[in-house]
Amino acid sequence: MTTPAELRIVLAEDHYLVREGTRQLLESSGEISVVAAVGTADELLDAARRLRPDVVVTDIRMPGSAEIVRPGMEGIDAAHRIRAASHGPDDAIGIVVLSQFSDAMFALDLFKDGTEGRAYLLKDRVGDLDELLGAIRSVSAGGSVIDPKVVEGLLAKRGVRDSPPPAELTPRELDVLREMAHGLSNGGIARALHLSVSAIEKHVNSIFMKLALENSPDTHRRVAAVIAYLNSA
Structure with a gap:
C-alpha cells in the first residue's frame, strides 16, 4: 500500500530483468511506489496519461511507434510529450532519463524546452540508490540534475x-x-x-x-x- 510519503513512479525499460531489478531497488527504499513498469514508449505515454505519477523514470531507448518518436530517442521524445501535456507546474510530471550515452547532445535534447523537473543520468547510476533517489526527489520538486560525467x-x-x-x-x-x-x-x-x-x-x-x-x-x-x-x- 502506498504511504503518503511515497513518490508514485512509472518506470519504463524494455529489458525485463533490468526493469524488474530497478523496480525492486526503488521500492526497497521505502520512498517509492512503482505504479507501473512498462517496456515501450507507447505504454509509457499511456501510463503517464492514466496514472499521473509524480515522476517517470525512463530508459533513453526502447520500442515505440515510428510516428510518435525518433528511433533511438524514444525515452526523450516521450518525456517531451509528457511534460507538454501538463497543465501547469502543479500538474507537471518529473522526468528522469537513464542513458548509456555521455555525449552532451542527448542531455541537451532533453533540456531544450527547459530544465525544470528533468534529470539526465547515465545508466550506471541505477546501481547507486542514493544517487537515483536524489534525482527522483529533485525532479518531483521541479528541480533538475545532469550527470556530472x-x-x-x-x-x-x-x-x-x-x-x-x-x-x-x-x-x-x-x-x-x-x-x-x-x-x-x-x-x-x-x-x-x-x-x-x-x-x-x-x-x-x-x-x-x-x-x-x-x-x-x-x-x-x-x-x-x-x-x-x-x-x-
Missing part, C-alpha cells in the same frame, strides 16, 4: 586553457560548475572543493554573470548554467 566528458574534450579570457570560465569556476551539475548546494560544493561558502558564492555569481543567467538559488537555474555552458561548446 556528461559535463566531465565535454570539458575534457574542450580542455581548459591556462589563461582563459574574461568571457570564459576559470578552472576553479569549472570545478564549481561540475559540482553544480551534481546537484550540490553552495555548502555542499564548498565541502567538496574544500573552500569557504563565501568563496563558492562568489564563483557562482561569476558563473551566472559570464553565462548571462539570472542569479537564483533555484536548482533549475543552477543546472541551466551547466546547460548554457554545454550549448556554447
Whole structure:
C-alpha cells in the first residue's frame, strides 16, 4: 500500500530483468511506489496519461511507434510529450532519463524546452540508490540534475586553457560548475572543493554573470548554467 510519503513512479525499460531489478531497488527504499513498469514508449505515454505519477523514470531507448518518436530517442521524445501535456507546474510530471550515452547532445535534447523537473543520468547510476533517489526527489520538486560525467566528458574534450579570457570560465569556476551539475548546494560544493561558502558564492555569481543567467538559488537555474555552458561548446 502506498504511504503518503511515497513518490508514485512509472518506470519504463524494455529489458525485463533490468526493469524488474530497478523496480525492486526503488521500492526497497521505502520512498517509492512503482505504479507501473512498462517496456515501450507507447505504454509509457499511456501510463503517464492514466496514472499521473509524480515522476517517470525512463530508459533513453526502447520500442515505440515510428510516428510518435525518433528511433533511438524514444525515452526523450516521450518525456517531451509528457511534460507538454501538463497543465501547469502543479500538474507537471518529473522526468528522469537513464542513458548509456555521455555525449552532451542527448542531455541537451532533453533540456531544450527547459530544465525544470528533468534529470539526465547515465545508466550506471541505477546501481547507486542514493544517487537515483536524489534525482527522483529533485525532479518531483521541479528541480533538475545532469550527470556530472556528461559535463566531465565535454570539458575534457574542450580542455581548459591556462589563461582563459574574461568571457570564459576559470578552472576553479569549472570545478564549481561540475559540482553544480551534481546537484550540490553552495555548502555542499564548498565541502567538496574544500573552500569557504563565501568563496563558492562568489564563483557562482561569476558563473551566472559570464553565462548571462539570472542569479537564483533555484536548482533549475543552477543546472541551466551547466546547460548554457554545454550549448556554447
